[in-house]
Amino acid sequence: MGRQRLLWLSAILSVIPASLFAGAAVEGHVDLPKSRSAPVQAKRYEVVTKAGVLSTQPPLAVVYLEGNFPRPASLPTKQVEQKDLTFVPALLPIEVGTKVQFPNLDDQYHNIFSYSPAKRFDLGRYRPEERPIPSVMFDRPGLVTLRCDIHEHMRGLILVLSTPYFAMTDTAGHFRLDKLPAGRHTLKAWIDSRTTREKSVDLKDGQTLQVDLP
Amino acid sequence: MKMQLFSLCIFASTACAFDIDDALDRLDSTLTISGFENNFRARLSGTVDLEYYNFQQPAPGLIDSQIDNLFNPRLTLFLDAQAGSQVYFFAQARLDRGFDPSDHGAEVRLDEYALRITPWKDGRFTLQVGQFATVVGNWVPRHLPWDNPFISAPLVYENVTAIEDKYAPPSPFYFIYAPYFQGKYSFNPLIWGPSYASGISISGQLGRFDYAVEMKNASLSSRPESWYITENGFQNPTFSSRIGFRPNEAWNFGFSGSEGPYLRSEADSALPPGRSISDYREFVLGQDISFAWHHLQLWAEFYEGRFEVPNVGNADTFAYYIEAKYKFTPQFFGAVRWNQQLFSTINDGYGRKGNWSPDLGRIDVAATYRLTTHAQLKVQYSFQHETTAPGQDNHLLATQFTVRF
Numbered sequence: 037m038g039r040q041r042l043l044w045l046s047a048i049l050s051v052i053p054a055s056l057f058a059g060a061a062v063e064g065h066v067d068l069p070k071s072r073s074a075p076v077q078a079k080r081y082e083v084v085t086k087a088g089v090l091s092t093q094p095p096l097a098v099v100y101l102e103g104n105f106p107r108p109a110s111l112p113t114k115q116v117e118q119k120d121l122t123f124v125p126a127l128l129p130i131e132v133g134t135k136v137q138f139p140n141l142d143d144q145y146h147n148i149f150s151y152s153p154a155k156r157f158d159l160g161r162y163r164p165e166e167r168p169i170p171s172v173m174f175d176r177p178g179l180v181t182l183r184c185d186i187h188e189h190m191r192g193l194i195l196v197l198s199t200p201y202f203a204m205t206d207t208a209g210h211f212r213l214d215k216l217p218a219g220r221h222t223l224k225a226w227i228d229s230r231t232t233r234e235k236s237v238d239l240k241d242g243q244t245l246q247v248d249l250p
Numbered sequence: 251m252k253m254q255l256f257s258l259c260i261f262a263s264t265a266c267a268f269d270i271d272d273a274l275d276r277l278d279s280t281l282t283i284s285g286f287e288n289n290f291r292a293r294l295s296g297t298v299d300l301e302y303y304n305f306q307q308p309a310p311g312l313i314d315s316q317i318d319n320l321f322n323p324r325l326t327l328f329l330d331a332q333a334g335s336q337v338y339f340f341a342q343a344r345l346d347r348g349f350d351p352s353d354h355g356a357e358v359r360l361d362e363y364a365l366r367i368t369p370w371k372d373g374r375f376t377l378q379v380g381q382f383a384t385v386v387g388n389w390v391p392r393h394l395p396w397d398n399p400f401i402s403a404p405l406v407y408e409n410v411t412a413i414e415d416k417y418a419p420p421s422p423f424y425f426i427y428a429p430y431f432q433g434k435y436s437f438n439p440l441i442w443g444p445s446y447a448s449g450i451s452i453s454g455q456l457g458r459f460d461y462a463v464e465m466k467n468a469s470l471s472s473r474p475e476s477w478y479i480t481e482n483g484f485q486n487p488t489f490s491s492r493i494g495f496r497p498n499e500a501w502n503f504g505f506s507g508s509e510g511p512y513l514r515s516e517a518d519s520a521l522p523p524g525r526s527i528s529d530y531r532e533f534v535l536g537q538d539i540s541f542a543w544h545h546l547q548l549w550a551e552f553y554e555g556r557f558e559v560p561n562v563g564n565a566d567t568f569a570y571y572i573e574a575k576y577k578f579t580p581q582f583f584g585a586v587r588w589n590q591q592l593f594s595t596i597n598d599g600y601g602r603k604g605n606w607s608p609d610l611g612r613i614d615v616a617a618t619y620r621l622t623t624h625a626q627l628k629v630q631y632s633f634q635h636e637t638t639a640p641g642q643d644n645h646l647l648a649t650q651f652t653v654r655f
Contacts, residue, residue, distance in 0.1 A: 073284040076293035076330045080340045081383060081391040083462045083494065084455040085366060086373035145499045145542060149580055151271070151623055158580035160544035163499045181271075183623060191275075229272055 060239035063212040064247040066097040066205050066225045075189040077121065093126040098195050098226040099211045099249070100129070100202035102234075108200065113137060113171070116182065116192055118146045123182055123192030129202050129226075130174060130194060137171040140164045147185035154178025154196055161186070179229055195226055225249040274624040274655045281655075292331035297654045299324040299395050303351060304647045310612075310634055311408035312350035312443070314435050322351040326394075338366040349443070349474040350408075361446050375454045381477060383444040384470060385451060385462035385492045386506040387551050388538040393444045399575045400616045401630045401648045403443055405589030406553055406569035410437040411607040413471060415513055418520035418530075418560035422599045425562045426606055438471040438512070440534065440555045440569055440591075445470050448479040449487070460494040469512040469532045471557075476514060486511040486528050492536075500543050506536035512557065521560050530558045545577040565606045566594040581621075587614040593638075608636040625653045 071094050079085050111134045117124045119141040130136065140146045140162060148170070149158040154177065159170040174180065174196045182192035205211045205225075218241045224234040233249040284291035301322040309315050324346035331339045342362035348354050349361070364380030383390045389407065392398050402408065412429045415438050419425035429437060449466035468476040469488045476482045488510025495503045513527040521527065533556040541548040552570040559565050569591035577583040590611045595603040616630040632646040 072279060073282040074288040074291050076282060076291050076332055078293075078295075078328070078330050078340070079338055079366070080328075080330070080342075080362070080364075081393075083385060083453045083492070084373045084460050085338065085368045085376045085453075086371060143499075151581060151620070156580050158545070158577060160577065161499075161542045161547075162544065181275075181623075 059215040060218050060241055061212065061214045061216060061244040062099075062101075062223060062237060062239070062247050063210070063244060064249065066099060066209045066211060066227070066233070066249045068095045068097060068205065068207075068209045069227060069231075071095060075191070077187070077189045093122070094207045095228075096127055096207065097205045097209065097211070097249075098127070098129040098197075098202055099205060099213060100197050100199050100224055100226070101213065101216055101237075102199060102222040102224055105199055105201070105217070107131075107133065111135075115139060115169075116194070117141050118148070118184070118190070121187050121190060123190060126191070127193045127195065127204070129204065130196055131200050131202075132177050132196055132198055133173070133175060134196075135171050135173045136194065137169040139169045140166065145186055146190075148182055149185055150180050150182055152178065152180040155180045155194075158185070223247055223249070270624055270653075271622045274653075277655055290331075290333050292329065294327065294329055295655060296325065296327040297395060297652055299326070300651045301351065301401065302649045306642065306644050308434060308644075310632065310644045310646050311402055311405075312410065312439070314348065314350060314352040314354070317353055320351055320353060322347055335371070336368050338368070340364055340366075373455045375452065378451045378453070379449075381446055381448040381479065382451070383446055384441075384466070384490055384508075385453065385464050386441070386445075386470060386490050386508055386534070387492070387536050387553075388502065388504055388540050388549060389551060390444050392549075395628075395650060395652045396626070396654050399573075399583065399585035399618060399628075400587060400614050401628055401650045402614065402632065402646070404551065404571040404573070404587065405591055405610075405612050406551070406571065407439060407441050407443055409439050409569075409591055409610070410434045411439060411565075411567065411593070413438045413512070413557050413559070413565070414517070415472060415476070416516040418513070418517045418522075420520070420561055422562045422596055425559060425565075426596065426598050426604050429607070438473065440553060440567060441470040442473055445472070445477070446474070447472065447477040447488070448482075449484075458496050460496070461492070462494075463489070463491040465489055466510075469510045470508050470534055471512050471532050472514075482514070488532075490534075500541055502538075502540045504536075504538040506534070506538070508532070508534040508536075513560075517560075525560065530560055532557050545583075547575045549573045562596065562606075564594075565596065567607070568592045582617070582619050584618075585614075585616045588612075589614070605638045609638040610634060610636045624655060625651075627651050 113135045114130055115137045117139050138148050145161040147161045155174055157172050177196045177198045180194040184190040201216055203211050203213050216239050218239050220238050222234050223237045224232055226232050281294040303320040327343045329341045343360050345358050362382050364378050364382040366378040368376045414436055447466035447468040451464035453462035466488045467482045467484050490508035492504050492506040511528045512532040513530050535554045538551045550572045555567045557565045571589040573587040575585040592609045593605045593607045596606050597603055612634040614632045618626055618628045620626045628650040630648045634644040
């Protein structure tokens with residue numbers, strides 16, 4: 037009788053997704069660099085000048101768990117908007133195979149392009165009403181720098197990762213990653229194109245590990 | 251010259267092989283400063299241009315060189331600064347061999363500086379004071395090497411005519427035939443490049459219309475020496491304006507006008523008795539159109555010009571160009587431009603009529619490869635044909651390597 041119960045329990049457990057269990061979690065803090073100087077828009081030959089200061093987006097980091105994890109069949113589409121002559125968000129982490137749309141929310145043309153080895157593309161000039169919304173599929177891991185051929189000051193970043201386990205820090209550098217697989221892994225924090233910090237972590241189901249990446 | 255060409259190639263391939271993007275992005279951050287909680291911010295940027303020209307004599311356009319192969323390096327520095335949301339300042343300084351390509355020695359100039367006040371956020375009104383490019387036409391916003399798909403300017407901005415701003419012709423005969431026997435740098439085009447003259451402008455946007463009016467110290471045809479406030483005051487100002495209509499983001503239509511004296515003070519002594527340089531004016535009417543959609547961009551400008559010439563009368567001209575640019579890949583684009591300028595006929599005083607400058611047409615073809623987001627290599631070929639003068643056809647081959655930081 038006891039053996040039969042055990043078999044039933046084993047069968048039930050096998051059909052429940054692992055994600056329903058708490059899994060492991062990591063939280064901690066990443067030391068972020070100082071805020072950069074806000075960009076200056078070159079308006080030398082613009083007949084129409086609208087008053088306004090470009091917004092400053094504070095530095096953030098992307099924390100991710102490195103490793104070979106199974107890839108999902110489909111990934112949700114993400115967006116990077118062009119609004120008030122800036123990319124919003126300025127930094128977007130995505131998993132390999134994610135499609136990103138670039139809606140133009142300004143009342144003028146934008147021309148998004150990238151020469152980054154991870155993805156070279158040029159969307160050409162398009163209006164706010166452009167449908168379908170211009171989009172790009174990012175199929176290789178790496179850092180993609182977004183620029184606008186019309187507005188020299190515009191810069192955006194897409195960090196294409198091979199892992200589904202990643203999170204952005206808040207502006208103070210705090211982060212939390214949930215539902216992680218147990219085992220030994222490497223936790224990395226991407227700070228900028230030249231700085232990535234890492235630590236080995238031993239994750240156990242149901243535990244929250246405290247990790248700081250100074 | 252071969253050594254210079256070799257250096258150009260080495261520089262280009264080195265920049266290509268070495269990914270300079272990241273380094274130049276960091277330099278950009280270093281050269282950008284801000285303070286007072288980001289209410290004041292300033293950025294120093296620039297370009298390094300290495301140009302090589304091969305042409306036939308007489309050199310085409312405003313190129314001032316007696317040799318057929320010209321190496322023309324240029325360093326351009328820009329300062330853009332913003333204080334709050336309503337005050338903007340910019341300046342442009344250059345180290346090169348002259349404002350136009352030449353075989354002269356090196357010189358440093360402050361070509362542009364301007365203070366701009368924008369009181370309202372919606373852009374209805376902007377006031378600008380300083381030395382800056384003209385508001386006329388639609389070529390100015392793309393005249394710098396990184397934005398211009400060609401190395402040279404459109405014909406109307408660089409084709410020297412029989413107009414002399416430092417001397418008054420004594421007769422119609424002299425006016426028509428003297429240009430063949432003098433150095434061309436004595437003469438003027440209808441519009442001299444971007445015309446960085448000194449003055450004041452107001453501009454703004456009202457719905458789908460935009461407007462710009464400027465008062466400058468020199469006419470559109472004036473040579474660069476006349477643009478400086480230290481050289482040329484406001485005794486004989488030129489007034490220019492442009493009204494633009496943008497039905498949507500793709501199309502832009504503009505109508506321009508300009509009027510003002512074009513002679514310099516050196517011409518005063520050669521004027522007819524009782525006349526002054528303010529009696530001889532340059533009138534320009536312009537129409538421009540542009541279109542952009544995805545990877546295609548089109549521009550065209552049409553100009554009707556009139557010079558009141560001492561001892562001659564009115565000298566009229568019509569010039570236009572049509573330009574197309576297409577981006578074939580993210581890093582490679584090509585451009586083609588057809589230019590033409592036609593001149594009226596005047597009586598030479600001996601019973602014969604002749605064009606006051608030779609009618610001519612020119613086709614420009616150019617290709618640009620962006621090696622990185624900070625470096626590009628451009629090649630241009632131009633063929634110019636004069637239709638009403640004994641002048642020979644002219645072939646121009648030019649290359650330009652630009653690093654932007």
